[in-house]
Amino acid sequence: MAIVTFLGTTDEVSTCDCCGKTRLKSTVALSLNGGEAVYYGVVCAARAIGRSEKEVRAGARAADKAKALAKGEVERKAYHDAFVARQERWAAWLQANGTGRDSYEREASLGGYAPAWRAFLASDRAAA
Numbered sequence: 001m002a003i004v005t006f007l008g009t010t011d012e013v014s015t016c017d018c019c020g021k022t023r024l025k026s027t028v029a030l031s032l033n034g035g036e037a038v039y040y041g042v043v044c045a046a047r048a049i050g051r052s053e054k055e056v057r058a059g060a061r062a063a064d065k066a067k068a069l070a071k072g073e074v075e076r077k078a079y080h081d082a083f084v085a086r087q088e089r090w091a092a093w094l095q096a097n098g099t100g101r102d103s104y105e106r107e108a109s110l111g112g113y114a115p116a117w118r119a120f121l122a123s124d125r126a127a128a
């Protein structure tokens with residue numbers, strides 16, 4: 001029997017690669033024996049891999065979930081990196097525009113944290 005890897009569910013492919021049935025609401029993407037993805041309707045997928053339709057749906061859903069989690073991970077990392085980068089620009093901006101020995105004094109020299117932060121955001125946006 002084939003080694004089956006569930007790749008997920010998609011509504012971008014609406015034709016079953018197995019029987020050619022069209023206008024399916026969605027198809028299940030599978031890799032058989034590590035090969036390229038094929039898109040099957042649930043009925044054909046179940047028949048092709050010798051499992052129940054319920055198992056096919058569960059397998060495809062699990063793959064969808066794993067993909068969504070991986071995507072979230074990437075987005076969180078990008079958000080975090082952007083946050084860190086902005087904090088670094090903020091520190092550099094304070095140093096360039098404020099006076100004083102530390103960030104507190106530099107903020108105070110610019111009228112306090114809130115106006116300093118607003119001025120930084122305006123210049124940061126202008127620079128972007």
Ligand SMILES: [Zn+2]
Nearest residue numbers: 016018019044
């Ligand atoms: Zn089919």
